[in-house]
Amino acid sequence: MALRALQTLGETHVTKGLGRLTTGIMTGGQGSYIQFDDGRKLLDFSTGIGVTSLGHCHPKVSKAAADQCMNIVHAQCSIAFHEPYLRLIERLLPVMPHPSLDSFFFWNSGSEAVEAALKMSRIVTGRPNVICMQGGYHGRTYGAMSVTRSKTIYFEGNGALAPGAFSIPYPYWHHFGLSPNTSPAELANMSLYQLKLLLAQSTAPKDTAAIIIETVMGEGGYVPAPPEFLRGVREICDEHGIMLIIDEVQCGFARTGKFWAVEESGVRPDILLSAKGLANGFPLSAIISRKEVTDQLKPGMMGGTYAGNAVSCAAAVAVVDAIKEEKILANVNARSSELFAALKALAAEPDVAPHINEVRGKGLMVGVEFASTTYPLPNAAQAIPKLASLVSAKCLEKGLVLLTTSIYEVVRFIPPLNISEQEMKDGIKVFSDAVREVIQEHSK
Numbered sequence: 001m002a003l004r005a006l007q008t009l010g011e012t013h014v015t016k017g018l019g020r021l022t023t024g025i026m027t028g029g030q031g032s033y034i035q036f037d038d039g040r041k042l043l044d045f046s047t048g049i050g051v052t053s054l055g056h057c058h059p060k061v062s063k064a065a066a067d068q069c070m071n072i073v074h075a076q077c078s079i080a081f082h083e084p085y086l087r088l089i090e091r092l093l094p095v096m097p098h099p100s101l102d103s104f105f106f107w108n109s110g111s112e113a114v115e116a117a118l119k120m121s122r123i124v125t126g127r128p129n130v131i132c133m134q135g136g137y138h139g140r141t142y143g144a145m146s147v148t149r150s151k152t153i154y155f156e157g158n159g160a161l162a163p164g165a166f167s168i169p170y171p172y173w174h175h176f177g178l179s180p181n182t183s184p185a186e187l188a189n190m191s192l193y194q195l196k197l198l199l200a201q202s203t204a205p206k207d208t209a210a211i212i213i214e215t216v217m218g219e220g221g222y223v224p225a226p227p228e229f230l231r232g233v234r235e236i237c238d239e240h241g242i243m244l245i246i247d248e249v250q251c252g253f254a255r256t257g258k259f260w261a262v263e264e265s266g267v268r269p270d271i272l273l274s275a276k277g278l279a280n281g282f283p284l285s286a287i288i289s290r291k292e293v294t295d296q297l298k299p300g301m302m303g304g305t306y307a308g309n310a311v312s313c314a315a316a317v318a319v320v321d322a323i324k325e326e327k328i329l330a331n332v333n334a335r336s337s338e339l340f341a342a343l344k345a346l347a348a349e350p351d352v353a354p355h356i357n358e359v360r361g362k363g364l365m366v367g368v369e370f371a372s373t374t375y376p377l378p379n380a381a382q383a384i385p386k387l388a389s390l391v392s393a394k395c396l397e398k399g400l401v402l403l404t405t406s407i408y409e410v411v412r413f414i415p416p417l418n419i420s421e422q423e424m425k426d427g428i429k430v431f432s433d434a435v436r437e438v439i440q441e442h443s444k
């Protein structure tokens with residue numbers, strides 16, 4: 001069957017439960033670009049949803065994986081150790097956001113990491129309940145979707161979810177019906193107040209195993225948690241013996257300009273979760289805690305057929321090395337300043353300003369929130385319906401992959417962390433032109 005005909009086969013035989021941004025078949029990926037069978041070469045500001053952080057087919061990462069393929073592929077983790085697993089721990093120990101984080105378990109996906117963290121916190125504390133954040137996203141498996149509050153589509157039609165999940169509003173102005181210029185300190189106070197209320201009214205501390213938080217909320221709209229909020233949550237956890245699970249599946253591994261986003265706050269996670277950029281495209285997630293905690297588990301409580309795959313671990317070792325050798329953090333911070341400056345200048349243009357609520361984020365995890373007709377703000381009267389999707393579609397036409405996120409009108413920038421200055425300029429130009437054109441077309 002010819003490649004083109006496969007498109008039709010896919011449209012007929014791939015589940016409707018899976019959405020797609022564009023038609024066509026991806027045939028290759030190099031650095032910051034994806035190649036399609038129809039000849040399109042697109043600048044990739046999605047990195048496959050924050051995964052190919054060092055660009056597609058990074059030579060050192062792909063070589064490490066290829067070499068490992070010729071050595072041993074499936075070195076099952078419950079049979080014995082394998083070298084890449086241990087090398088990865090050797091690499092990760094020195095970059096942990098807190099020295100107490102010294103016990104590792106590797107799985108395949110972010111959702112599985114969340115499942116493991118929920119399970120661990122319940123076993124270790126002997127308590128049933130978990131507190132999550134309104135707007136938070138933790139995955140599509142049963143436990144993970146039970147603590148997900150970003151969009152109902154992820155659990156619609158499932159009836160009762162896993163019991164014992166409670167939520168408070170994440171410190172995001174929308175969640176309190178406030179304006180975008182509300183100070184982070186005020187938002188932090190409001191969320192902490194809600195947390196204290198929840199612990200007094202809905203789930204007693206002695207019934208609460210864990211609080212799970214994304215340091216930068218991804219699916220919920222690319223909203224960084226104010227450091228004072230994270231510190232406040234840590235204090236409450238310490239006071240009541242509740243475990244703090246920091247989910248850095250999307251925002252960790254150099255994405256925000258620090259190795260871990262949580263570093264900015266100085267907060268110590270009890271369990272830290274990583275995936276996505278960890279192995280630059282090979283399925284791998286990490287559940288990291290402290291030995292004193294994980295020593296309470298019995299052998300067999302953790303595991304999985306493919307958990308900590310040797311090829312994925314070898315790729316992740318190369319990722320950590322490349323982050324250091326190629327001075328990725330410095331590049332993230334330099335490109336981030338350029339991106340923020342350009343987006344803020346665009347948002348200040350007289351024709352554009354009424355349509356942009358906020359430019360926000362950290363490092364190369366940046367969101368632009370447009371005015372929305374659905375969740376009104378004072379400027380919503382002139383809002384263009386579905387502006388984020390219109391801009392994303394226009395960017396695609398012009399050769400840039402840019403994703404939307406959240407129930408609000410948000411587009412998210414997640415370019416490769418090693419993106420060049422020129423590629424960043426090119427992407428910004430496409431986006432700025434797309435925004436101006438869509439506004440002009442829909443303001444007539």
Ligand SMILES: Cc1ncc(COP(=O)(O)O)c(C=O)c1O
Nearest residue numbers: 109110111137138139218249250
């Ligand atoms: C913060 C966060 N946690 C968990 C997940 C779930 O990861 P996966 O899709 O690998 O199961 C995601 C995925 O987008 C995520 O962004």
